[in-house]
Amino acid sequence: MHLPSLSTVASWLKTWQPAILLGVLTCGAYGLVLYGFGIIAGPIQEDEGWSSALVNAAFMGSYLLGAAASLVSGRVLDVLGPRLVLWSGLVVGTIFLMAASYVGNVWLFIVFWTLGGAVTIAGLFYNVTMPIAARLYPQRQTAAMTVLVTTGGFSSVIFMPLTGLFTEEFGWRWAVRILLVLAAALSLPAVLTVRRLPVIPPPEQPGQTSEQTTSVDRYGYASVGEALRSREVQVTIAMVVTSSFGLGALLNHFVPAATAAGLSLTASASLTGLRGFLSLPGRALIGPMATFMGLRPALGAGYFVMLLGTLCLLAAGPLWWIYLSAIIAGLVWGQTMPLQGLIASEVYGLRRLGTLMAIQTAAGNVALAIGPFAAGVLLDSVAGDYQPVLIAIAAMNALTFLLLVLLTRVRRRTLG
Structure with missing residues (x-):
């Protein structure tokens, strides 16, 4: 070498x-x-x-x-x-x-x-x-x-x-x-x-057609309002919201769920450190995965593996299931947000990317904050039993995956 x-x-x-x-x-x-x-x-x-x-x-x-x-x-x-x-x-x-x-x-x-x-x-x-x-x-x-x-x-x-x-x-x-x-x-x-960015030309004027179309070119949408009326943009933002909701709930409730399954508090806390460390190789794999699989399949694989990680924690009888869940969460945690950012750039285009990414991030951050709270409310309502909570998180993971599948089938068109 x-x-x-x-x-x-x-x-x-x-x-x-x-x-x-x-x-x-x-x-x-x-x-x-x-x-x-x-x-x-x-x-x-x-x-x-x-x-x-x-x-x-x-x-x-x-x-x-x-x-x-x-x-x-x-x-x-x-x-x-x-x-x-x-x-x-x-x-x-x-x-x-x-x-x-x-x-x-x-x-x-x-x-x-x-x-x-x-x-x-x-x-x-x-x-x-x-x-x-x-x-x-x-x-x-x-x-x-x-x-x-x-x-x-x-x-x-x-x-x-x-x-x-x-x-x-x-x-x-x-x-x-x-x-x-x-x-x-x-x-x-x-x-x-980092002072200036490359100039993006003004939007092209679309030709008149029999169908309602967006004034979108290779640089993206002409206006933010037009983008938000696009079903593709709506599905993308919804996907980020459900992903953030489930991820926030899982990350904040991992330690108590692991201790409820039989792992010591010290070991559970140590796994959170392992999860953070494993996010680094997860991030480094973004390029090869996106090149080999494509952006949306790579993110789909991440969402699906995150669902498996939640199910591993749900099935935790043998303690090694908990360790497997932490490893999966760490590797995927490092990938999902960057891949979501790349898909956002692909969907939104560069012209309004700053504004639309801000809207996406704001919605995601609110969901990230609500997810742990909602999981806590559900936990209190079932007398501290983490099984229903983990089932709800797994359901949110599955919904996120389905929204990504829907995104691959949506054409760029405003709603009538």
């Missing part, structure tokens, strides 16, 4: 530098706002005497407001380009999150964290970096997404242990401050270098 020459490596890095930098930016953005919060939440409650509900209200608020703010950032990205979106996400988000680390009042903490997290989510998460990567590499989107999400996938690997270390050594306030500086340092290269 021959190692690539230095000139080959240098050429590869030059070609993919923007995608790599966007991945590094995403790694920093997700680090504290998503992965780190779950680690500092406990110490915040202990040190400040604030209730769990109030502390976690900041996290929930950041995601709900972030979903709404993403609609604005997506539109700005389409109209003005990435510079304003990225700079706002970095500067404004960092200022508010830093302010949250200094306040001593729980309500101010909730306000500052909600605002800072929301701006970060709207300006620096995948709902922004994926459309940018797609616009930068219109002919090589699969490879660009693979580079982006594989690089960004190191976020949990880096930030979760660092958050625990810094919190233990310096307390949660200084941990937040240090991690914000680290996240800003990771984000700054992309913010400084």
Whole structure:
């Protein structure tokens, strides 16, 4: 086996530098706002005497407001380009999150964290970096997404242990401050270098036909409203919603479901770390799978395997079924969101991709937040029996798969 020459490596890095930098930016953005919060939440409650509900209200608020703010950032990205979106996400988000680390009042903490997290989510998460990567590499989107999400996938690997270390050594306030500086340092290269996107020509005017058609060309829909009237777009968004609902419920209820099946709490928690680690090779397989199978079959395989993973947890008599479920969830978790992003780019086109991806992400984030809550309500109604909960999650996985099958049969046409 021959190692690539230095000139080959240098050429590869030059070609993919923007995608790599966007991945590094995403790694920093997700680090504290998503992965780190779950680690500092406990110490915040202990040190400040604030209730769990109030502390976690900041996290929930950041995601709900972030979903709404993403609609604005997506539109700005389409109209003005990435510079304003990225700079706002970095500067404004960092200022508010830093302010949250200094306040001593729980309500101010909730306000500052909600605002800072929301701006970060709207300006620096995948709902922004994926459309940018797609616009930068219109002919090589699969490879660009693979580079982006594989690089960004190191976020949990880096930030979760660092958050625990810094919190233990310096307390949660200084941990937040240090991690914000680290996240800003990771984000700054992309913010400084990714300034403009290739120009997309105005939409072509469709010819008059006897059927109602959309003014859609190879760059996508002429307007957002026209896209949202398309059955293909509607099915795509519905598919992402059901996928996020089931995935959120499974990820948040995996540990209690595994312990209810007989696994120890320590072993169950360790499997969540294994799941996160396995998402990295899962992301790296996106390119080969998409090339070999095609985008929609590759995503269909992911959805089907996710259903099998849920059924493995449902069938957990022998404990190895639980380990198999965690392995499957980890590998597929790393693939589904990037593949959904690629299919979204294919369905929506590049012209309105920022806005439509923002709508898709907002709907998905709301479903991701509701899924665990709905599963908890169902669990309480059946006296703590996880079997009905897992059956419901499996049903949602199956519905997602069926929506993808429907998507392959839908033509691009507005509803009459």
